[in-house]
Amino acid sequence: MSEDIRLAMRQARESSGLAWDEFARRAGFSRPHLRSVENGTRGVTEDVVRAYDRVLGTGGVFAATLAGREDPEGSPWTRSGALAALLETSQGAVLDLDRRRFVVTGGAALAALTGRWTSAVAAARPVLPTTDAVPKVLATVANRLEELRHLGDELGSGTMAQLARNELALTAQVLKSGRMTGREEDLGLSLAAEAARQVGWNLFDGDRQAAAERYYALALRASAAAGDRTTGAYAMSFMAVQHYTVGNPRDAVSLLETAEAHVGLGATPRMQAMLAARRARALSKTGDLKSCARALNRARDLVGDGPNEDDPPFLYWVTPGEVEMIAGSCALQLRDPQRALRNFHDGLAADYPGDEDHPRLAAIYLARIAEAHVENHDLDEAVDQARYAVRCLGSVDSARSSDTLAGVRAKLQAHRGNPKVRDFLQVG
Structure with missing residues (x-):
């Protein structure tokens, strides 16, 4: 348990955004002392975990973990x-x-x-x-x-x-x-x-x-x-x-x-591919282009191994096509609409199930494709894809899909002078 709590303490400190010296000052310990606790050269003591709980506002979780007690905010x-x-x-x-x-x-x-x-x-x-x-x-x-x-x-x-x-x-x-x-x-x-x-x-x-x-x-x-x-x-x-x-x-x-x-190396390639692809998407949101690209390449390599008899049934959706659609979303986030369109095209051409089986998700991806076309100044294609997304969503209750479509509409507002764009914004 000590190794796990050290890792959690380090992650919590790093996530706080506090500089090392400032964190140590607030905790009441020297920086070398706390570093040695996190690295395992000093023991994890009650006074240290209480300091982490106090500075980070965790509600006493680290102290409870060290003492083997129940979660202070609920059952053990x-x-x-x-x-x-x-x-x-x-x-x-x-x-x-x-x-x-x-x-x-x-x-x-x-x-x-x-x-x-x-x-x-x-x-x-x-x-x-x-x-x-x-x-x-x-x-x-x-x-x-x-x-x-x-x-x-x-x-x-x-x-x-x-x-x-x-x-x-x-x-x-x-x-x-x-x-x-x-x-x-x-x-x-x-x-x-x-x-x-x-x-x-x-x-x-x-x-x-x-x-x-x-x-x-x-x-x-x-x-x-x-x-x-x-x-x-x-x-x-x-x-x-x-x-x-x-x-x-x-x-x-x-x-x-x-x-x-x-999850470990014992996880199937498909499981590892899913985690890598989603990590790439998260990294794209932080603007880390290189780390995003590495994670996507790892996801592509892993999903290329194909299904495994040990795959959990909930991974049915993890396919090469889905990885490429995620790659397209990453490229769009990183302001590379041309690459995004190539990725989206590759995803659709691979094994992506499309609107009949996945209308809710298809609406999201179609809206992103429309957004990429807007960024590429291809307004006709952007409107066609946006209309397709609206048809896919239909009466499905999905705030996430609706928000994505609203984002496309917002981007098209700057082009209301185009008759096709104006017609879409007025009647959908």
């Missing part, structure tokens, strides 16, 4: 604590939390959260394959979560959030019954983590940021209790998307680096 990061959190959240009114357009948890608090996950997943027994028959109720939940993943590609976020929450509540009740064996309980916790991840993703898509964060944190807690690094890392990657979209992209980079570090 144990199996019983995870179950208590699952029951409380699935039965509460978290879906009704405010619709703030920013994330609440960032910097030091976010590093403290991932530090708790890191410590808890390391302490849990690892998920092992079993040849035992899966209990019928868990098999049913697994099948329905698989259906919801695909159905969510076609429908709006509000309905999907509630449907996934229903599966979360059912799984929590099954776990509460106490009739599961150890391996069955592991599976139940992993399914609960995926259900919470789906709720969080759909709440994010519906612009309910505070509520989405709660469910992502719940997914991390449940996956840690199960010892399931893969499901936890997957949830963390979606939390990263939220942060690079409406929060601090540097927090997103940190989340993805943590996920990559702890």
Whole structure:
């Protein structure tokens, strides 16, 4: 645990933006002393972790971790604590939390959260394959979560959030019954983590940021209790998307680096490709062109290995075409619209499923293609793509897609003198 808490302390300090000397001054220790604690040449002591908690405003998380106590803001990061959190959240009114357009948890608090996950997943027994028959109720939940993943590609976020929450509540009740064996309980916790991840993703898509964060944190807690690094890392990657979209992209980079570090080399190439591609997207938001390019090349190399029989079923969408679409978004963010269009073209020409299977996501990418055409001064093509995006979105409830289309409209406003542009802005 000491190594994990050192890493979390370092990440929290770096995320705070405080210079080393200023941080040490506020903590009341010398810089060499604190550096040696983070590097492992000095022990992690109670007075030091309390200083980190005080300066970084973590709410006592580091002190609680060192003492092996429960999370000061909730139940402990144990199996019983995870179950208590699952029951409380699935039965509460978290879906009704405010619709703030920013994330609440960032910097030091976010590093403290991932530090708790890191410590808890390391302490849990690892998920092992079993040849035992899966209990019928868990098999049913697994099948329905698989259906919801695909159905969510076609429908709006509000309905999907509630449907996934229903599966979360059912799984929590099954776990509460106490009739599961150890391996069955592991599976139940992993399914609960995926259900919470789906709720969080759909709440994010519906612009309910505070509520989405709660469910992502719940997914991390449940996956840690199960010892399931893969499901936890997957949830963390979606939390990263939220942060690079409406929060601090540097927090997103940190989340993805943590996920990559702890999912390990045992992860399938497809899983590693997904994490690398999303890290590239986060890096593009920070303006780091070289690091973004390296991450994209890594994602391309890994996804080129093709599917693996050990791929988790939730990675069905990770394809060469998707990586190229992400690359196009990165290039557009980095103000290279010509490269963006080449990437988008390569993605569409590869295996990207398109608007029939993924209308919500297709609308986002089509809007970005339209934006790239605007930047290239090809207004006719920009309007054609924007109209296509509007048709794809239709009546689907997706604040994220609508916001992307609104961004295109805003860019086209400067070209209202063009008859085609003016007509689109007036009638869509």
